[in-house]
Amino acid sequence: MADTTGSPVVTGRVNRLVTTTCLTVLIALITVLGVVVSWLWYRHWHDGNINSERRDRALASILERSRATADDTARALDTSDATDTDALIGVIWRNTEAPVITYDASRSEFTATAASSAMYDEEAMLPGGGPVKVTRCLIFAYAQRPGQGWTSRVSERDDDVCRPGTQIGGLVRLARTRISAMYAEDLTRAGVQKALDPTGRLRFYDVKSAVRRADTVTVSILLSSSDTTVAQCYRFTRPVGDADQGSATAVPVSSC
Known part of the structure; x- marks a missing residue:
């Protein structure tokens, strides 16, 4: 019987089979890679949106808390028997814990400068996620006009102001x-x-x-x-x- 394993016909069939198999594997790899890339892009987009929302909520909570602190401090000043400058600074400090508190005699106004922070959990596929701290620099202003109670005002400044x-x-x-x-x-x-x-x-x-x-x-x-x-x-x-x-x-x- 004649040996046909090395014939051109058989060799061509083998080459076509190998080529078809390689193309099939390559297409499968490209498909899998495309799915993985799409999933990674989606996770990046999804996690980014979640982290942005959580960060915004954390920053908003700082402002909400600061306004409550300002109101509480104004009420504490109204109910306090303190009249001299240092005693009033003490009332403001006990309520705000601001490290710097100044008094402007020309405006009869106290100013307390403090950085306030909040935490949120950051989503991440790789190690590095977890609790994240955000900070806002806040200025509390307290003034008392003749015949009136104490008023409060809260404003935000750049981080450099609080440093x-x-x-x-x-x-x-x-x-x-x-x-x-x-x-x-x-x-x-x-x-x-x-x-x-x-x-x-x-x-x-x-x-x-x-x-x-x-x-x-x-x-x-x-x-x-x-x-x-x-x-x-x-x-x-x-x-x-x-x-x-x-x-x-x-x-x-x-x-x-």
């Missing part, structure tokens, strides 16, 4: 921690200055005074942002008893 105040807030927390840990005999103007600025090269802390009355030491410190554009005076109060222990409190005041 110095955020730095000052961090400096306040650090100062509270160090003053709380100090020995009573070291709670002098020079002692606190050294504890906050051991090298004497920092521009952030300027201890103005440290006064002891009975079992309490009051320290007045002017704190400045790193760019020195914003400064705020704080009054730190530290109890000092026989146990020589106590946590310091801090509140902003109009001057040192």
